[in-house]
Amino acid sequence: MKKGLLIVLSGPSGAGKGTVYNAVTACCPMLKKSISVTTRKPRNGEQEGVHYYFRTVEEYRKMKANGEFLETAEVYKNFYGTPQAPVFRMLEEGNDVFFEIDIAGAKQIKQKYPECVSVFLMPPSFAVLEQRLRGRGTEDEESLATRIGSARSELAQYACFDYIVFNDDAQAATKQVIEIIAAERCKISRNEQTILKMLEK
């Protein structure tokens, strides 16, 4: 059985990760998603095992202590984590797993699973990044300045990634991510078993 690929789409906030992630999964329905554990309360319509696994803080801490997470994060006093076992099971079964995650999370995954394919989604410029963040209308000037500052330091972390995609245009960026996934499937290192089997005949 050929092992699946673990693909990570990351980038600073405002780079357009969500849009590109959704477009890629819409084009490639065979890509598997991972379901995160969270300690926050379910929102309206959110279902256990579909959107999240909802756990108590105590349960979360126990899982973390047991090394059950591929990556973890704390956001506004809530904890989030990606359980490792189901992801590794999907990969062993030959499925490709696709993540959208922030840069800190992507770095944790790369450390735990270096064979993963990491894609850094880059906003075309700081001007566009600022414009996108403003366009959301959810931030005041101060938090906007903080976000832009942190985007700059996040951008400087590009070197930990395998690929970079400039998101000038979401459709073109989506195509590039799909091409990266397709190319990675053709890597010699990911096809040795198939080749050796053919040579044996």
Place this chain on the structure above:
Amino acid sequence: MKKGLLIVLSGPSGAGKGTVYNAVTACCPMLKKSISVTTRKPRNGEQEGVHYYFRTVEEYRKMKANGEFLETAEVYKNFYGTPQAPVFRMLEEGNDVFFEIDIAGAKQIKQKYPECVSVFLMPPSFAVLEQRLRGRGTEDEESLATRIGSARSELAQYACFDYIVFNDDAQAATKQVIEIIAAERCKISRNEQTILKMLEK
């Protein structure tokens, strides 16, 4: 100026290199071809500097002694070689250069220019390979057996390559080669200058 990619399409004879190469260049007219030096006489319609650079054996030997070739080969008492300078010039000018070449040539190029992207085109099976070689109708049983034997030992050299494309279907294989080229353009290592320039702003 972002340096171009050098892409090498190789594989055993009968893998379908020529068909896939022509289909890729038809889809991607911006890919530059390289023109080889040969010591054989021009055939009908072949033009100097278009199909080949026609040189005497003495001129060829001098070029070889000067280290002017990226790779060389001897076929039926004729010498062939790829002049290095024009290829490197095209790459420096930001052009991608695309080669179709046998496995020995591909290995020479990889040694001289490790940044090159090498793609191994694999026939789907030995049965199909034999069928394709027979289909050409140009070989007797003995030379056919030789060709199939050498294809087997050539296949065993896959590990020197970066990518493998299984040529079950020429159209699908062509698409995969194009995806590999597109993905390689997104490699972090090939985009550092662009990123650093953006971060400076």
